[in-house]
Amino acid sequence: MxxxxxxxxxxxxxxxxxxxxxxxxxxxxxxxxxxxxxxxxxxxxxxxxxxxxxxxxxxxxxxxxxxxxxxxxxxxxxxxxxxxxxxxxxxxxxxxxxxxxxxxxxxxxxxxxxxxxxxxxxxxxxxxxxxxxxxxxxxxxxxxxxxxxxxxxxxxxxxxxxxxxxxxxxxxxxxxxxxxxxxxxxRDMYLSRAEYYRNHLVPTLQSEELDNPSSRLVRTLKDGRKRVNVRDIVEYYGNSKSDITRESLIRPDVYANYRHVKKSVAPPPISHQELSEASCAPLPDYEGLLGEVLKTPLGRASAADYHRRIEALFTALFYPSLTMPELEEEIHNGRKRVDISYTNVAQDGFFRFLRRHKIKSTYVMVECKNYGKEVGNPELDQLSSRFSPLRGQFGILACRSFEDKSRFLKRCRDTALDYRGYVIALDDEDLRILVADAMEAVDWVPSDPPPLEPEIQPKVESYPLLFRRFKALVN
Structure with missing residues (x-):
């Protein structure tokens, strides 16, 4: 750094x-x-x-x-x-x-x-x-x-x-x-003085001039229509900060409306690409991060390494939807811990879909199991026991493999249908798919939509595997 x-x-x-x-x-x-x-x-x-x-x-x-x-x-x-x-x-x-x-x-x-x-x-x-x-x-x-x-x-x-x-x-x-x-x-503030002037104050001034019978700024076109040119507004009223302040004080509702419109919609977060360009730093190496996860030896001795490598991969892969990773977060006064927790700030895609459909997911919890054995009900129950209406009711169980993957996914579905929360389980092969989808999204061109119901149609970059797994939980 x-x-x-x-x-x-x-x-x-x-x-x-x-x-x-x-x-x-x-x-x-x-x-x-x-x-x-x-x-x-x-x-x-x-x-x-x-x-x-x-x-x-x-x-x-x-x-x-x-x-x-x-x-x-x-x-x-x-x-x-x-x-x-x-x-x-x-x-x-x-x-x-x-x-x-x-x-x-x-x-x-x-x-x-x-x-x-x-x-x-x-x-x-x-x-x-x-x-x-x-x-x-x-x-x-x-x-x-x-x-x-x-x-x-x-x-x-x-x-x-x-x-x-x-x-x-x-x-x-x-x-x-x-x-x-x-x-x-x-890179720039979401509230933009240039945008306010161009898209809000200037149109208001144009409208006022058109309504003014004695205006010198109104031009009559050949077809009889009246028009006020933007350059005439700029020349007459000015466009400096003091000019904008003066005219806004006369018309406070114009700026109040602009401020309301902008604040009603969350600003888009800076992207990996923008941050890379600004800092001259390389883009996240999804394949390299995945490789670190896959080469981790199975077993308890490497559990901490697996835990941190999953965090590194997920933090890069799920940004800007999930942010602020916290490792070993204590809950219930320290009696329980969550391997990784993220804040869900998604504005689109899968994690926004969760919030839009009233699934508590302000915080997304991740449990990491570097087992060389079958992951079963105890591990699933461990993650679901971390859920609550305040923390969230969605989590990801990351593990190496399943002896019977279909059976475990059915257990996840049982947990959801019993109103104990929503768990998506991802093994090494699933991580390969997530990374492949992320790499494809870099140069993605829309084609046929994925085979999902209209209300949950994702973009490619919105993690289609997660959509498919979630659909299997609730259908």
Whole structure:
């Protein structure tokens, strides 16, 4: 991992708003309470409070996100910039009138605030959850942690204050590191000022000019139709940030509608391809990861290796549907453990199908059995006993092979029909099929649809084997 330069991607608070798990909800509470506190201070004229809140936003060099030349050095959002932003918000009609509601809105209406600043502010606000995520991923990937590392300012959403402490974090040289879930980063913010201007504000201005009998911008075509050209709108009204702010203040409903439309649909997460291009890192090697799983010796002695290799394969294979892997997650106060658990953030495909059909699957659980013997009812019951209405009722049992595969799949069906949850069992041969489907999807061209009912027709890249296995559970 290159930690000398930044990766030109940015944390987008718009991504966080659509995370369904506890981690995402914690981050959202922090974002909401912090920025509400800022707006309250600005609107009440409490300059000291506003400066305190924004003045504690430091340069988050530890994530190595954004764009800087040479060694990662942040984007210049130090204490002085926080004070400047407090003053800009205090002087902003957009903040005073309610046009600015969320952190993302500042990039639309506050001068010199863009995606880099929004990303930096977000990083500061959710530093606490990012520390917890880093510690979790360090366990998964065996990254060493140092004790007693200064946390930096951490937002307390209950006290509405900044706090400092000492935590366990990875350190490279003299620089601490924070890991960031790739599901919350983008190359550009989901809320786009250019998109808002082009697709929402300009059409509104065109309509107003057409309705104005004295407008100088209306042109009459040869067939008698009236028209207002976009370039005339741009020339007359302008398209700078201050121009957009001025016209939006006159028409606040236009921006409110844009914000509502965008927030009602989850932003698409960054893809493997986009992240590879941004970071100059190779794409996941599905076949290589599969090879590591298949070459694992059978038996208890290699169970830990099999467990980690399944995690590595599934984490690559099921992204962006499943994210944030956690190994050996404790449940029931530590009396039970789940080998691997994922957060289901799918927007399409098989894992979205589960959520759309009311199958509890906010968390997807995986049990790994590196047996050289038959997998039977005890292993199936072990996984189903981890299910609950809160955690989820869907899981995957990964194993090496079956003596009688048909019989075990029928046992999975019995479990589903007894309302004890849905388990899809995958052996080595099934993993080969999943990887082959993933490789085919890279250059897939639609042809005849797979032989499934219309309501569960997947794309090739939506794991057709999983659809077939699930169909067998419920039919």
């Amino acid at each position: 290159d930690i000398s330069d930044d990766v030109p991607v940015y944390i987008d608070p718009g991504m966080i708003r659509h995370l369904p798990d506890d981690w995402g909800k914690e981050c959202l509470i922090m974002l909401t309470t912090f920025f509400d506190s800022v707006l309250d201070a600005v609107r009440s004229g409490d300059k000291s409070r506003a400066r305190y809140l924004l003045g504690n936003l430091g340069e988050p060099n530890e994530t190595h996100l954004g764009f800087s030349s040479g060694r990662s050095a942040g984007r210049g959002f130090g204490q002085q910039m926080g004070v400047v932003l407090a003053e800009k918000l205090a002087a902003s009609q957009a903040a005073q009138t309610g046009l600015i509601e969320d952190l993302e809105d500042t990039a639309f209406f506050i001068d010199k605030v863009g995606k880099d600043i929004v990303s930096d502010i977000t990083t500061n606000i959710i530093r606490g959850p990012l520390i917890a995520y880093t510690q979790q991923m360090a366990s998964v990937f065996r990254i060493p942690l140092e004790e007693g590392v200064a946390s930096g300012a951490v937002w307390n959403p209950h006290a509405l204050e900044w706090e400092q402490g000492y935590v366990r974090l990875p350190v490279a040289g003299d620089r601490k590191l924070l890991l960031v879930p790739k599901v919350i980063v983008r």
